[in-house]
Amino acid sequence: MSNTKNKIKVGVVTAQIKWFGRAQHDSEAKEFKLLALTLGYEVAAEFSQKLDRPHSNTYLSKGKVLEIKQASEDMKLDKILISSDISPSQSKSLESAFKIPVIDRSGLVLEIFEKHASTNQAKTQVALAKLNYQLPRLTGLWTHLDRERGGSNVSKGMGERQINVDRSLLRKRITTLNDRLAKIATRHEVQTKQQKSKLNICLAGYTNVGKSSIMKEITGVNVKAQDDLFTTLSTTTRQMLSKFKPDILVSDTVGFIRDLPPDLIKAFRTTLASLLSADLIIHVCDFSDPNWEYKLRSAYQIFTDIGADGIPELLVFNKMDKVSTANKFYLQKSYPNAILVTTHAKEDMKALRLKIESLFQKTFIRKKLSIRQDNSSYIQYLYRNAVIDQIKYCPKTIKVSASMSSEGWKKFDKHFACIDC
Numbered sequence: 001m002s003n004t005k006n007k008i009k010v011g012v013v014t015a016q017i018k019w020f021g022r023a024q025h026d027s028e029a030k031e032f033k034l035l036a037l038t039l040g041y042e043v044a045a046e047f048s049q050k051l052d053r054p055h056s057n058t059y060l061s062k063g064k065v066l067e068i069k070q071a072s073e074d075m076k077l078d079k080i081l082i083s084s085d086i087s088p089s090q091s092k093s094l095e096s097a098f099k100i101p102v103i104d105r106s107g108l109v110l111e112i113f114e115k116h117a118s119t120n121q122a123k124t125q126v127a128l129a130k131l132n133y134q135l136p137r138l139t140g141l142w143t144h145l146d147r148e149r150g151g152s153n154v155s156k157g158m159g160e161r162q163i164n165v166d167r168s169l170l171r172k173r174i175t176t177l178n179d180r181l182a183k184i185a186t187r188h189e190v191q192t193k194q195q196k197s198k199l200n201i202c203l204a205g206y207t208n209v210g211k212s213s214i215m216k217e218i219t220g221v222n223v224k225a226q227d228d229l230f231t232t233l234s235t236t237t238r239q240m241l242s243k244f245k246p247d248i249l250v251s252d253t254v255g256f257i258r259d260l261p262p263d264l265i266k267a268f269r270t271t272l273a274s275l276l277s278a279d280l281i282i283h284v285c286d287f288s289d290p291n292w293e294y295k296l297r298s299a300y301q302i303f304t305d306i307g308a309d310g311i312p313e314l315l316v317f318n319k320m321d322k323v324s325t326a327n328k329f330y331l332q333k334s335y336p337n338a339i340l341v342t343t344h345a346k347e348d349m350k351a352l353r354l355k356i357e358s359l360f361q362k363t364f365i366r367k368k369l370s371i372r373q374d375n376s377s378y379i380q381y382l383y384r385n386a387v388i389d390q391i392k393y394c395p396k397t398i399k400v401s402a403s404m405s406s407e408g409w410k411k412f413d414k415h416f417a418c419i420d421c
Helices: 022-038 062-075 088-098 105-116 120-140 142-149 156-197 211-219 262-267 269-276 292-306 325-334 346-362 376-385 406-415
Strands: 009-017 042-051 079-082 199-205 236-239 248-252 280-286 313-318 365-372 387-393 397-404
Touching: 009 022, 009 062, 022 042, 022 105, 042 062, 062 088, 079 088, 088 120, 105 120, 120 156, 199 211, 199 269, 199 292, 211 236, 211 248, 211 280, 211 346, 248 346, 262 292, 269 292, 280 292, 280 346, 313 346, 365 376, 365 406, 376 387, 376 397, 376 406, 397 406
Parallel strands: 009 042, 009 079, 199 248, 199 280, 280 313
Antiparallel strands: 236 248, 365 397, 387 397
8 A cells, every 4th residue: 555545635725915925925835835744744736826815704715715625525635734824713614614624834833843742841842832722723622622521411502611611621731831841941941050161052043954964063963854844843952073162062953934833932932942041053044945035034033032132143054065156155245254064065064163163262261370280170170161272381380371251260260269470
């Protein structure tokens, strides 16, 4: 039996709002189709419509609704996917017309997150986001929720009273999950404080731009990198391959997409917190993507939304092996502080590591110290946390010239009594 026969057949619907522009519409339609394929769906039909504005009752025009209804019956589709977020009432109207489930953009993204959630933290965050998504959509869900509770004497005639009961149960569950995430956030803060003796960088950017591949190359640790969306949901932290001191930790976090559902941003605040605690954000952009500028802006918008826009950033244009010489020249002129790389080019990855080191070293404070020979713990601290520019062993003292972060010097001054010379 072929795999195709086992797949869920779906129809994908995209609407061209007149002020969007054709290029952006095509990019968003392609991205939404990839979301469906990431879930393993078979995209059996694609529909598109140009609208002045969405229709209040069904989002789509009456003619388009009839067209999709007929096609779904003829092709025996299992679901209809809408590339935009639609209201609960619009979803209910379309499901009534099509007689099959209708999933909007946020609903589809939530399904993907649920599929890829592997850690307790990620599963909790997805569960919370799903409940917040379902809360205003309870009208068509109450019988399902009741079966989960084991009820046997419930009928649709209970109406609004039953819906209110279910809303109450969902809100209690939401409170429980929020409390659980608060405890996870507390543990994360403790771990972050423990890592403050090291430098922290975070890979960020639009989904599928090659962040995991870059992490693999600069840390030497094999992390999952494939052409699916949202394979990374939980923050993964590894040490960068470098003799630089202090050690540099690299974190890879969830990729962005346009209009990332607000419930997901809120639920994944602990995962995204790695951005807020970073000393440097490595913002990766796939320049070979025709819509790279739009996706770059989308990522910057999310940085702003979560409060990470004030953190130092290194812009990295990836997949340069697919780019012409003329376009490389354009990037170098337009983004002089960015670095251009191809992940499988060893010299590019070495250049990226050196660039990261140089950015940190520019912020370091250089001091000259005279340390007694019997105070070996001072020297050990410096070797662990500083760049030793020069060291000279004298009869009674050790002359050291070292560069270190202000935080590192504060800890040094707190724990050791040194003599500047």
